[in-house]
Amino acid sequence: MMLGRIAGLILVGIITSSPATTLGVEDGELANCAIIPGELSRLDCFDALATEAGFAPIAATATETAGTGKWTVRSEINHLDGSETIVVRLQADEEQYRPRGPATFVARCQSHQAQAYIYWGHFLGNTDNQFQDVVVRFGSEPAQTQRWTLSSSGDATYSPSLSTSLLAEMVANPTFVAQTTPADREPVTAFFDTAGMKNALGSLLEGCDLSL
Known part of the structure; x- marks a missing residue:
């Protein structure tokens, strides 16, 4: 590193x-x-x-992996337990109002535990509130509102479901759309082109002993 x-x-x-x-x-x-x-x-x-x-x-x-579309893959060694931390990342193709940079979807395998979250580039609200509503849509499927966990910094939300469930839905569809409403602001919608995701997730799934 x-x-x-x-x-x-x-x-x-x-x-x-x-x-x-x-x-x-x-x-x-x-x-x-x-x-x-x-x-x-x-x-x-x-x-x-x-x-x-x-x-x-x-x-x-960066790790070069063929056929990963717009995804980037990074890895480093966790010196506390010797495991490999793998981060798979995708910036939004389109979004509304981005004061701190583009919205980014991140899947991570750390200490053999998988997490998935969205960094919004916005302060979403009071960090005393543990949860944040996020509307998600996979491809042409109906949109659904989920209760995601708000990060301590107040600018990211963590998927509430098992990461493999979310990742499997994203892999099975060509697009992923997510929307949330920051405090005192209009809703923010991020559009993600998920092409190449299955290949990008290869090392992450192996590192966390997961399958889709």
Whole structure:
């Protein structure tokens, strides 16, 4: 992961050494990335900013997998238990109002436990509220409202169901749409093109001993 740390430092240096008005990156966006816990998630955030600013992100920790569409796969070793942490990530193709960067769907295998969540790029509301309503739609199936768990940072929601159930629905359909309503704001809808997801999930499913 030394290369991953170097990549992150180089990326931050490139962005912060030039005027924000020139690059289209605000100081607040950099600060939001910098405070994200977990190296993989933090680098993903910086990568997204770099892409929007016109830079090609340095993907030293990326895993190349054929036929994964727009998905990215990253991995690192968890030094506490020696397991491999695998993060599979997909940015939304389209969404409304994104002050902190694009909405991103993330599936993660950490310490052999699978999680799935959406980073919305918005402060959704009071973090004293443990849950957040999320409307989801898989392909052409009817939309359904689910009660997702709100992150402690207030800008992400975790899937309430077994991750394999959500992932299986997404793999079986070409698109995934999610909508939630931040505090004092209109609903935010994110559209995801899930093509290539089955291939992208390969190492994650193996690492967490899961099947779809």
